[in-house]
Amino acid sequence: MKSYALLGDEAVALGALHAGVSASYGYPGTPSTEILEYLLAEYEKGGPVARWCANEKTAVEAALGVSFAGKRALVTMKHVGLNVAADPFINGSLLGIAGGLVIAVADDPGMHSSQNEQDSRFYAAFSLIPCLEPRHQQEAYAMTREAFELSERFQTPVLLRLTTRLSHARAAVTASETRPQNPVSRAKDKTHWMLLPGYARKNYAALIEKQQDILSWSGSHPANRLELDGRDVSFAVLTAGLGGNYYEENLADLVKARGGSVPARLHIGAYPLPADLIQKLSEKAQTLLVIEEGQPFIEEKLRGILPQGVAIAGKRGDGTGGSGPVPRTGELDPDNVRKALGLPPRPNARSSLPASYSSLSLPGRPPQLCQGCPHGDSYEAIKRAVKEIDPAENHPSVAVTSDIGCYSLGAAPPYEVPESIVCMGASVGMAKGASDAGIPYAVAVIGDSTFLHSGVPGLIDAAATDTPMTVIILDNAIVAMTGCQETMLPSSKLRGLILGAGVKPEHLLELEAKRQLLEENTARLKAEIEHPGLSVVVFKRECLEAARKHRKK
Numbered sequence: 001m002k003s004y005a006l007l008g009d010e011a012v013a014l015g016a017l018h019a020g021v022s023a024s025y026g027y028p029g030t031p032s033t034e035i036l037e038y039l040l041a042e043y044e045k046g047g048p049v050a051r052w053c054a055n056e057k058t059a060v061e062a063a064l065g066v067s068f069a070g071k072r073a074l075v076t077m078k079h080v081g082l083n084v085a086a087d088p089f090i091n092g093s094l095l096g097i098a099g100g101l102v103i104a105v106a107d108d109p110g111m112h113s114s115q116n117e118q119d120s121r122f123y124a125a126f127s128l129i130p131c132l133e134p135r136h137q138q139e140a141y142a143m144t145r146e147a148f149e150l151s152e153r154f155q156t157p158v159l160l161r162l163t164t165r166l167s168h169a170r171a172a173v174t175a176s177e178t179r180p181q182n183p184v185s186r187a188k189d190k191t192h193w194m195l196l197p198g199y200a201r202k203n204y205a206a207l208i209e210k211q212q213d214i215l216s217w218s219g220s221h222p223a224n225r226l227e228l229d230g231r232d233v234s235f236a237v238l239t240a241g242l243g244g245n246y247y248e249e250n251l252a253d254l255v256k257a258r259g260g261s262v263p264a265r266l267h268i269g270a271y272p273l274p275a276d277l278i279q280k281l282s283e284k285a286q287t288l289l290v291i292e293e294g295q296p297f298i299e300e301k302l303r304g305i306l307p308q309g310v311a312i313a314g315k316r317g318d319g320t321g322g323s324g325p326v327p328r329t330g331e332l333d334p335d336n337v338r339k340a341l342g343l344p345p346r347p348n349a350r351s352s353l354p355a356s357y358s359s360l361s362l363p364g365r366p367p368q369l370c371q372g373c374p375h376g377d378s379y380e381a382i383k384r385a386v387k388e389i390d391p392a393e394n395h396p397s398v399a400v401t402s403d404i405g406c407y408s409l410g411a412a413p414p415y416e417v418p419e420s421i422v423c424m425g426a427s428v429g430m431a432k433g434a435s436d437a438g439i440p441y442a443v444a445v446i447g448d449s450t451f452l453h454s455g456v457p458g459l460i461d462a463a464a465t466d467t468p469m470t471v472i473i474l475d476n477a478i479v480a481m482t483g484c485q486e487t488m489l490p491s492s493k494l495r496g497l498i499l500g501a502g503v504k505p506e507h508l509l510e511l512e513a514k515r516q517l518l519e520e521n522t523a524r525l526k527a528e529i530e531h532p533g534l535s536v537v538v539f540k541r542e543c544l545e546a547a548r549k550h551r552k553k
């Protein structure tokens with residue numbers, strides 16, 4: 001047995017390799033990117049297929065094809081990517097999965113690099129499929145292996161839920177034997193792969209029938225650990241994911257503060273929720289504190305199934321909303337869990353400083369574009385063009401929408417150009433809506449990779465009606481924000497794609513994003529924004545980070 005020092009993400013990748021995965025797909029997104037990067041490096045050395053995809057939906061669809069051929073497939077994405085992949089993901093639960101299909105989703109509580117804190121456990125519950133939530137790197141490795149077995153056993157996809165601190169922290173992992181890949185196999189009856197209403201009804205009934213078996217599995221899973229014997233049941237604790245680690249960090253002090261009594265506890269790492277274990281824990285409990293990373297997923301379910309006499313405390317306060325002792329937003333950590341347990345703060349480096357020092361605070365370091373980033377030159381031209389078109393304060397006749405990528409930072413000083421940033425690809429649709437609503441100058445700003453991910457359908461909508469708006473594509477020839485992955489199509493193919501969507505060649509403009517060309521770029525961009533129909537302007541220049549990496553290679 002070999003040991004490795006792995007990030008949580010890498011432990012998932014190694015677990016998949018050792019489970020006999022045949023193909024892995026994904027779209028880069030923090031904090032999940034390192035899973036597929038590890039597998040891509042293995043692929044380059046002759047390992048199983050690993051590919052970035054245009055978006056998370058196409059990634060899940062490719063994985064379904066692998067599974068139908070009898071082989072094992074892994075899909076990786078960040079939490080908001082699961083919204084993009086929701087269609088094949090949710091429908092996937094109605095299919096008779098053949099080769100194991102595991103969807104590894106990394107949630108980002110605290111929004112370190114995301115637009116929301118959504119909790120992927122809701123998706124697993126909604127789709128009626130098993131979900132595993134590791135609490136350390138060794139479990140990430142073992143649960144990934146197990147997820148493939150489960151997927152083949154229950155013939156459903158299995159969701160593996162990670163969170164930022166686990167994904168990005170490194171720890172020792174002991175690996176076990178590598179399982180060979182499944183051979184290609186073809187099913188005789190393929191009706192369970194077709195969601196025509198007649199077949200889908202049967203498949204849905206089959207999924208419902210599996211639920212009792214899935215519940216029995218989670219009820220006896222070793223990651224769902226009930227600690228009841230010799231424990232104080234008047235105050236019980238239910239932990240999940242990393243919340244369990246933070247609880248344990250504070251346990252010695254908690255026991256001391258309670259005069260030696262150890263609270264009863266249930267830790268949950270496998271879903272659906274083990275109802276029997278929860279019932280046992282709550283039979284005598286007067287108060288139950290729920291410590292879970294993410295949204296109050298467990299807490300909300302408990303409020304419906306526990307006896308009235310048990311007071312539930314967690315993120316939702318009195319159960320009607322608001323906040324309880326565990327913070328409702330942001331990440332958990334040992335300190336806020338300690339506070340929720342009613343313990344005094346631990347002494348830290350700051351508290352041991354003299355009073356005159358302890359009040360000092362470090363200056364904030366908001367994220368910024370790299371010095372010399374091509375997006376800076378593009379935004380400078382956009383800002384000037386907008387100001388020339390509408391010099392009034394806040395430019396009421398202009399709407400500039402933007403998207404997800406390094407260029408989102410154009411919303412911050414000194415540019416402050418976009419008025420809206422929502423989700424991947426949304427800039428194009430929002431600009432169309434602004435134009436349809438009567439705003440004379442609607443402008444969408446989108447990166448090349450985001451455009452390929454989900455901006456193209458919006459452009460087709462705009463081209464179909466020749467909507468008076470301008471789509472500005474910031475083409476830096478790379479997926480910069482997540483660590484410079486290659487885009488799905490090189491810059492040279494963008495022109496053909498845009499013209500193929502129906503944009504008129506005379507209103508497709510390609511500009512070099514350079515400071516020396518600022519005057520000229522501003523004038524040409526302004527003319528396209530003022531054109532009473534659809535236009536596309538592509539600002540081109542390679543990302544500095546990508547150029548540095550390419551030179552190094």
Ligand code: SF4
Binds near residue numbers: 373480545
């Ligand atoms: S990584 Fe590239 S695209 Fe991102 S800010 Fe830096 S230079 Fe610009």
